[in-house]
Amino acid sequence: MEANMKPYYVAIVVQLIYTGMFVISKAAFNQGMNTYVYIFYRQAAGSLILLPIALLRKKNAQRPIMSSRVLFKLFLCALIGIALGVNLYHVSLKFTSATVASAADSSLPAITFFFAVLLRMEDVKLRSSSGIAKVTGVALCLAGVFTIAFFSGPSISPLNHHHAFASNPAPAGSTQVVPRAVWIQWTFLMVVGEMCWCLWIILEATVLKDYPDKLVVTVTVCLFSTVQTFIVAVVAERDFSKWKLGFNISLLAILYSGSMVTGASYYLQTWCLQMRGPMFFAAWTPLCFVFTVFCSSFFLGEIVHLGSILGGILLVGSLYTILWGKSKESETDNVADDTEKNEHKKSSQSYPEELQHTIAEVKESTLTGLPALHVQEP
Numbered sequence: 001m002e003a004n005m006k007p008y009y010v011a012i013v014v015q016l017i018y019t020g021m022f023v024i025s026k027a028a029f030n031q032g033m034n035t036y037v038y039i040f041y042r043q044a045a046g047s048l049i050l051l052p053i054a055l056l057r058k059k060n061a062q063r064p065i066m067s068s069r070v071l072f073k074l075f076l077c078a079l080i081g082i083a084l085g086v087n088l089y090h091v092s093l094k095f096t097s098a099t100v101a102s103a104a105d106s107s108l109p110a111i112t113f114f115f116a117v118l119l120r121m122e123d124v125k126l127r128s129s130s131g132i133a134k135v136t137g138v139a140l141c142l143a144g145v146f147t148i149a150f151f152s153g154p155s156i157s158p159l160n161h162h163h164a165f166a167s168n169p170a171p172a173g174s175t176q177v178v179p180r181a182v183w184i185q186w187t188f189l190m191v192v193g194e195m196c197w198c199l200w201i202i203l204e205a206t207v208l209k210d211y212p213d214k215l216v217v218t219v220t221v222c223l224f225s226t227v228q229t230f231i232v233a234v235v236a237e238r239d240f241s242k243w244k245l246g247f248n249i250s251l252l253a254i255l256y257s258g259s260m261v262t263g264a265s266y267y268l269q270t271w272c273l274q275m276r277g278p279m280f281f282a283a284w285t286p287l288c289f290v291f292t293v294f295c296s297s298f299f300l301g302e303i304v305h306l307g308s309i310l311g312g313i314l315l316v317g318s319l320y321t322i323l324w325g326k327s328k329e330s331e332t333d334n335v336a337d338d339t340e341k342n343e344h345k346k347s348s349q350s351y352p353e354e355l356q357h358t359i360a361e362v363k364e365s366t367l368t369g370l371p372a373l374h375v376q377e378p
Contacts, residue, residue: 007272092193149188155303215267283319
């Protein structure tokens with residue numbers, strides 16, 4: 001039972017890690033950190049942490065040779081999921097909030113479900129309770145995301161007025177309020193980034209079937225993404241004075257994201273994908289929204305609106321509905337497998353008896369002088 005619960009524990013830990021990333025990276029962007037430079041430093045830090053571990057483990061383990069086909073798929077994983085998806089996602093984060101970022105992240109189950117069904121990696125039996133539950137969960141997820149994007153409602157004051165990651169004070173007479181149209185625009189661009197992330201999850205799940213070494217897959221994606229994000233950062237930010245790092249929140253965000261997100265969570269995500277598949281992992285992302293609403297209000301002083309609370313309730317409802325459908329589907333599959341095994345066992349047990357009866361008839365017919373029955377070997 002404990003082994004069966006490991007994927008659940010891993011999924012929760014990954015969401016906690018991403019919660020920290022949303023809060024700390026948003027604080028770094030508020031201090032003026034360039035998003036493209038941040039992504040490059042994050043991937044480089046993760047590669048520097050994981051590469052020595054992979055090289056040390058290589059001395060003690062025999063690994064299969066990675067084919068050019070697998071290598072190309074991992075290059076696409078890095079390009080689609082990180083160079084394009086993560087960059088687009090974090091640029092959008094700069095113009096919205098950590099709460100909205102985690103809410104857009106919660107659209108992951110719906111998008112992953114759509115792609116998984118399209119690629120026939122997920123079955124939907126609409127006449128079964130599990131299929132209805134999965135479709136209902138996806139609908140609740142989309143309803144939650146749209147509620148957060150379009151409905152604000154009354155605001156709730158921050159839980160803590162002494163913020164750990166205070167942003168730079170706004171100039172006198174200015175306002176930091178983002179126009180509603182810009183807010184909606186960047187929210188949906190976040191969802192586009194999530195679509196890229198979903199494609200990465202699904203593509204990586206297929207790669208793991210061909211090359212099941214999780215650590216090598218993770219390190220290879222990190223190395224590819226480091227080169228790709230460096231090219232993007234150089235093109236987007238040519239003022240190299242903005243590449244300098246000091247002992248501030250930007251350095252903390254890079255160290256945290258490089259070690260915990262790129263290093264730890266990518267490996268844990270790969271493990272979870274191999275154990276339970278892309279839909280199971282994506283279903284846990286709404287939990288990150290609940291954590292982020294509290295942390296962004298407490299540490300950043302972000303104003304939480306009623307729309308975010310209602311959207312969060314819908315997202316949590318989608319989480320439990322999808323997980324219930326997945327567990328129900330697993331129970332049904334297990335029962336079907338057990339039934340098939342029992343039928344096969346019964347048939348194998350009854351086969352020798354039938355064969356003995358047939359042999360007895362052959363002997364009897366031979367003794368009585370009747371034409372012998374023809375017995376065909378199975």
